[in-house]
Amino acid sequence: MARRFGVSPATVRSWERRYGVGPTDHETGRHRRWSPQDVAVLDVMCGLTARGVAPGEAARVALRSAADPAGASRGAEADEVPSPGAERPAAPGGRSALPVGPVRPECRGLARAAVRLDAAKVSRILRTVVADLGTVTAWTEVMAPALRAAGRKWATGGDRYVEVEHLLSWHVSTALRVVADRQGDARPGPCALLAGTPGELHTLPLDALVAGLAERRLPCLILGPAVPAPALLEAVRRTGPAAVALWAQSAHTADHPLARQTAEVAWGGRGSRSRPTVLVAGPGWAPRRIPDELIRPHDLPSALDHIERLLTV
Template sequence: MTADRNDEDGRGGGGLTTGEVARRLGVAPTTVRTWDRRYGLGPDAHTGGTHRRWTPADVARLERMCALTATGVPPAEAARMVKSPGPPAPDGPAPVAPPVAAPPAASRRSRAHAGLRLGDARQECKGIARAALRLDAAALEDLLATAIEAHGLITAWTEVLMPTLQAVGRKWENSGERYVEVEHFLSWHVSGALRRCAPPVAADRPGATTMLACVPGENHTLPLEVLAAALAERQLPVRMFGAALPVDSLVAAVRRTGPAVVGLWAQSRTTASRPLAEHVAAMEWGVRGARRKAVVLTLGPGWAGHAVPGLARPRGLAEAVAAVESLVPG
């Protein structure tokens, strides 16, 4: 047990710890240890005789293992392929991790999009994407919680979670809907991670509640879930109504809630409705002589082509949080 603790907290010397390797690959640390114990894919050397440290060559083998298992190759067969020596290079010995032999043309076509195109996104994106592709729930939940804890809600969403979700969406669009299950799987786990990390909703204060809803026809709720969690962190009362709230229900909720702020999310220009935003902004409630209105924030990329005069359109979730903090009495 002592060796494992030292392995995870990074006191073992040069190279990567098992925990660091697991996060990079998007697998659970237990998976890395199982591949080591069962298939002999552990590090080539130990530091100080006890601590397990992984070199770039060690990690390269595991990356090939991940790539093969993600395409459906059984783990035992994938390990055999990773460990089998390739033909020697023209000017030197065989590399430590030789490339996998090219599959038949039909197989190449079916695996053409096996990896997500994440460009220069954070390393966490790649790990989360790999875990989502493998439908590895335990690893995915661990990676999501680690990203949120390390970066905070807004930064984790903007720089890690959203780019990964966008990459999964592109993969789905470009591969004949073969990866719909991956998108649903990742979205569900992101939503769960956001709810687990958010503190309890603050108690309502008269005239201080923020109401969040997607406009009718809009089902992209995750950005609003991030915003709701960020407001809860700041002890600001928030009521979340989620996806595609019908117009009549939206109006009724505004009247019953009496919010200080109403955030209307539109992901697409086809769902953003300028008349709806203007109608909500014009609504009044309260006793005669003390009538009140909510400040309406038009949130999301869908409003880019539907700017509503007189209504704020924060450019991102951090700006939206700042706007609410400036509008809601402390």
């Protein structure tokens, strides 16, 4: 049953011991038998906890579903799903759970669904948090903590958890790009150019930045990961952006000479030439001092605020 629903055996046993969610058929000296009704109750339990419902409340609804499926469904929709920002006690997760720490219930639900490889629930949770919370809060309080937890689990568990990280990354990127498609509604004026440094393949935070700019109706052009230096500089010359954001996840990919060179690219007619303001974003830039002519935002909100000021001068 644990393998079927993507939770640990310890979690299943804990739910049975604490809440009575388990096999109802006990015979001395024999394995416990799960009836179809027992399986249905556990299915409801897993579905609700994946959405961030506290285990005790989820168990109450799941057990009620055995007697009244329609009523349980109404209860889950009406009063069991926590409101944004509500604090819930963490569910027991066993060794297979993602260690997300003290986070929003939506983040815990997202992590549970990702571990179960439940793509449909992952997608639904992400769509809901983006719509309800907005890009900045959805990224900083739900998406990013779940992604970091998946990365830590992968690092300590070997290749076993790479599928969880890949599934989560793909759906996070998809949810953010739905918002980024609103670029057609951007106000006229100079744009921001966003790119990963040469060799940098991890650029999900740039997807979040694009989505945040789209919510503010600010125009931008994203070139994606691992942009070669000549291609980046040529794009800056051709588009004349007011701001250029260069993302580097690690010190190995943080190209400091390229950042300074980008800040020196000029365009426009003689006597009216302009240069971009360069933002160096990501943890890769941290180990070294950043020159005064460059801006290093420390999080998504500050990056958005810097770019908005540069684009609306």
